[in-house]
Amino acid sequence: MKAARRGPTGSPNGKLYQKGNLSMVAYAIVQADVTDAEKFGKYAELAGVAVAKFDAKFIVRGGETIVTEGKSRTRTTVVEFADLETAKAYYHSPEYEAARAVLGDAAIRDYKLVDGLG
Numbered sequence: 001m002k003a004a005r006r007g008p009t010g011s012p013n014g015k016l017y018q019k020g021n022l023s024m025v026a027y028a029i030v031q032a033d034v035t036d037a038e039k040f041g042k043y044a045e046l047a048g049v050a051v052a053k054f055d056a057k058f059i060v061r062g063g064e065t066i067v068t069e070g071k072s073r074t075r076t077t078v079v080e081f082a083d084l085e086t087a088k089a090y091y092h093s094p095e096y097e098a099a100r101a102v103l104g105d106a107a108i109r110d111y112k113l114v115d116g117l118g
Contacts (some may be wrong), residue, residue, distance in 0.1 A: 008068035014102040026084040027059070028091070031073035032107040037104035041075035056081045073110065081118070087113045 033041045053057065060078040081087040090096055091113065 007109055017086045022082055026081045027114050027116045028077070028081070028087055028088040028111065029077040029114060030079075030109055030111045032075045032077070032109040033073045034075060034107045036106035039103060043099050043103035043106065046102055047096060050090060050093060050095035050099055051079055054081060054086055054093070056086070056090065073108070075107075084086040084113060084115050 012092050032040075040092050048058075056079050058077070060076055062075050062077060064074055065074070079087075081090060
């Protein structure tokens with residue numbers, strides 16, 4: 001199988017990955033080991049309400065994970081936001097803070113907000 005030809009910017013189509021050239025989105029990427037399923041379920045309900053308030057959408061929500069390199073936690077969630085500012089506003093919103101308070105120590109998580117391409 002031939003490798004994909006890369007454009008002058010390193011992308012497959014030669015487009016620059018910058019604001020103005022492609023629409024920018026942002027993602028919350030969360031990996032978790034759940035230690036209390038009941039609390040986690042309550043957290044997930046509240047987090048879902050907060051996601052809807054910010055017109056975001058779940059891209060991945062706990063599906064099967066196959067680790068091909070490195071380490072991972074048992075559950076992965078990816079949420080798409082309009083941009084990084086919206087993702088930060090969501091994370092610090094009263095609605096999501098309430099969800100995190102319910103979660104407490106019911107999961108060990110790695111949580112990151114990243115710029116993406118839309």
